[in-house]
Amino acid sequence: MTTGVTVGAPPGPAETAAAATRGTVAPAPGTPTPPARTAGGRQEPPVTALRLAASHLRAAGCHVEPGPPGSGTAFTARAGGARASCVLSWAGPVDLPLAGEADVQAACGLAHVHGRRYGRPTALGVAYASCVAGLLAATGTLAALAAAAGRGGSTHLIRKGTGARAAVTVHTSVAEAALLSVGQYLAAATAGDDGWTEPAGPGGPPFQAADGSRFELETLDPGAWLRFWTALGVDRAAAGHGWHAFGQRYATAVCPLPPALLAATARHAMPYLRRVARGTGVDVTAVAVAPRPAQAADEQPWQLRTLGEVGPAPAELGRGGAGPLDGVSVVEVCRRVQGPLAGHLLRLLGARVVRVEPPGGDPMRGMPPLAGDCSARFAALNHGKDVLEADLGTAAGRAAVRERVAAADVFLHSLAPGKDLRAGLDARSLIALRPGLVHAAASGWGGERGRRPPTGTDFPVQAWSGLAALVTPPGLPPAPSLLTLTDVLGGVACAEGAVAGLLAARLTGRGRAVTTSLLSAARLLCRPEFRTAPEEATVPACTDLAALAADPRFAPVLDHGPCVRPRGPWEFAR
Structure with missing residues (x-):
């Protein structure tokens, strides 16, 4: 599952960093904070994810308070007389020393799947796993509150066997968020279908016009795809071969296209390509150079x-x-x-x-x-x-x-x-x-x-x-x-x-x-707080999802059946 590869994130504005101790809600934006790994080696919590979860809970009408220092609880949310606490960590049940976004992307397959088009594991330039984890933490907390809160603020969540009201603590992690994000690819890699081979090959869209403009094509109709390329002078065989890769790219994260397609768009100016697209039922979207x-x-x-x-x-x-x-x-x-x-x-x-x-x-x-x-x-x-x-x-x-x-x-x-x-x-x-x-x-x-x-x-x-x-x-x-x-x-x-x-x-x-x-x-994801600093992972990068699925360190968060699927990314403890 792992190699000696280390994965560096593309440079960007520094992440708006970390809380001083575990169990605190992140400081207000703009507050100077230390990096995720301190000089003394202490691991800081996933502050960006915690801040996102807390802000979304407040937007949903909840009152959010930081957990007691040193308790391990990130925050407690209240709504309608119900109360739920949240614990959010980097690794959770995954038995790996994950101490930041770069580690999670490398170890849990995000860098591997994103890097398929580049031919090597490649970190995303955004704190993607942290963003997903923040939403999952808020979602689990909201679900616990919904179970505990009824009309007029009465509570219904009962501690089993006692009849007493119970507060719930929701546990999730950034690693579980990352595994959920590659869940389809993990399932495909472990399906055991002898008639199917995992596709490979770098490259893929966007396309480029003669004036240097870069753009994405989109159509869900193979007929429209063929009409577009035929109008640009591409033969049917090349267009058909391109459709196979293009139509499967959402499922495979690769899209090696015949050179004839890329050469065809490069011969024409963007206004002409837009007209052809409109006439053949294909959508053209320019690639923005900044958010x-x-x-x-x-x-x-x-x-x-x-x-x-x-x-x-x-x-x-x-x-x-x-x-x-x-x-x-x-x-x-x-x-x-x-x-x-x-x-x-x-x-x-x-x-x-x-x-x-x-x-x-x-x-x-x-x-x-x-x-x-x-x-x-x-x-x-x-x-x-x-x-x-x-x-x-x-x-x-x-x-x-x-x-x-x-x-x-x-x-x-x-x-x-x-x-x-x-x-x-x-x-x-x-x-x-x-x-x-x-x-x-x-x-x-x-x-x-x-x-x-x-x-x-x-x-x-x-x-x-x-x-x-x-x-x-x-x-x-x-x-x-x-x-x-x-x-x-x-x-x-x-x-x-x-x-x-x-x-x-x-x-x-x-x-x-x-x-x-x-x-x-x-x-x-385009918000400044999710643009990651240029940081290298301290753990080896996953290069094989099937090997990851067989790694016992991931066993607590994976279900094994006809294919491997991530388990629910929450644990609810009363």
């Missing part, structure tokens, strides 16, 4: 709106032992990564998730490599969910989904803009049907790119937001990571927003509309 300015709505990667009348009294949660959301029912209408990952996290917290798929099942179930009779990548996001087959293009299919929603607590979707309204699955319609419902919508661009935005997928969002410029190694032109950064972070943010909405709905009885996007996740 775009944040919007006022970007303080959190989710937004909550209160809708509808007061619903029925909430049921008690967390009594069955499956997790704090045991008793919550979720209906999920999602594809690809962002939405299914949000539903996956809600299931790991104990919720029952019913996934709506087209008649015959989601075609992604057959995507190689297979683990048993199902795609390993699909299983990494959807294992344990129930399935309702329904055609949303028919009245009967839409009625079947609405019938399920009428008894649900959360509706989660990643439908294209406007499609939820046309199907009668928008927030106002469903919250009127089920007062107190949390309606969570995961999109690509949010409302920022107009009424007819380009296809909102991970790599164009990285390009347009400027995140690509931060994650590219120094000395190279900006290029999005082929690791699905915003899909994963956007999915975690959607789950966090849904649980924040669930807590608010339980306290007030009124429904919440939650909106999240890949763009808001990208902008979160």
Whole structure:
């Protein structure tokens, strides 16, 4: 699993550093602080992640206090008479001496997957694992509060066998956040599918025009892809070979393209390429050379709106032992990564998730490599969910989904803009049907790119937001990571927003509309506090995810079955 490689992060502004002792909430931004590793060798807590978690809990209406010095507790949050504490560390149950973001990226496979396009493990120029960990810490804490808080501030979380009220401590780690982020790749590497070979090869988009402009192409339609390249004079064989790599890049983190494709765009100016793209149904997104300015709505990667009348009294949660959301029912209408990952996290917290798929099942179930009779990548996001087959293009299919929603607590979707309204699955319609419902919508661009935005997928969002410029190694032109950064972070943010909405709905009885996007996740990563200092890892870098899965030091956080999957990234102790 490991080699002697050390991985250095690309240079950037210094991380806004660390608290003086364990168990403290991070100081205010701008406060001078020591680096994560002190001269005396004392390991500091993941302060950037802690600060993010605390700020999101406050945004959700919680009161947050620092834990007692030396207690190991980062903070305690209160809401509606309920209380939950959080412990956040670098390594958690992983038996490795991880003391910072660079160590986690190297040891837990992030640098390996991100570096596939460069042919070697390469650290991200942002504190990605810390950012994911901060959202996970807030999500777990919110779930514990939702289980403990009922209407009017009454508490329902009971210490098993005693009948006494119990405070909960939520444990998570930056290492578990990193492993969750590479979960699909880990599952694929351990699927045992003899008919599938892990792809390899450096290179990939962005493309470059004759004037030097760099851009991402996006289409989910192989016909549109072929029309675009044919219009540029590329033969069908080269275009077809390119589609195989291009269409699989989200799953493999590699995209070696035929040189003929790169040469074709380099012969034409950008205005001409845009016209060809419009005429053939392909989207073109310029790669920004720096992060775009944040919007006022970007303080959190989710937004909550209160809708509808007061619903029925909430049921008690967390009594069955499956997790704090045991008793919550979720209906999920999602594809690809962002939405299914949000539903996956809600299931790991104990919720029952019913996934709506087209008649015959989601075609992604057959995507190689297979683990048993199902795609390993699909299983990494959807294992344990129930399935309702329904055609949303028919009245009967839409009625079947609405019938399920009428008894649900959360509706989660990643439908294209406007499609939820046309199907009668928008927030106002469903919250009127089920007062107190949390309606969570995961999109690509949010409302920022107009009424007819380009296809909102991970790599164009990285390009347009400027995140690509931060994650590219120094000395190279900006290029999005082929690791699905915003899909994963956007999915975690959607789950966090849904649980924040669930807590608010339980306290007030009124429904919440939650909106999240890949763009808001990208902008979160573009904040100065997540731009990492040029620091080398002190542990060897993972170069083989299958070997990582077999390493006993990772055993406490991995489930072994037809393929290996990360376990839920939380422990709840009473």
